[in-house]
Amino acid sequence: MESIFLRGVKAAANFTGTAFVNTLVKDAEDVYNCRVYHVEFEAGARNFWHKHSAGQILLVTAGTGYYQERGKPARVLHYGDVVEIPPDVEHWHGAAEGNRFTHIAVNPNTHKGEVAWLAPVTDAEYKEAAQ
8 A cells, every 4th residue: 555645653552453643734833723644554453432622534545444433333434535523523443354544634623622532442343343
């Protein structure tokens, strides 16, 4: 799977499996009130349940993955899909079994807060998403 962005650093926390995060827009001075990340998930990798005070936008750039909101069925994601996640909606996203998955994550209005990490996605929750 080829990417136009560098792989980034291995995600050390809040992920199950192997994932890499490259911060594309840090906005350390809060000029844009937005942070942008390129995230690569190895097969089966996923992030923990989490939510964003100002929402999040995912732009899928490669592979096959899942997106799931708490209490709803998972959505299968493919190249070119866009996911608009409303503020404070608990969710997770990651790679499908046997597939790598890459997306751009846009975190807008970061002056409202960026992310609140919650519990890991259990293996049972992940397997249910895969069905």
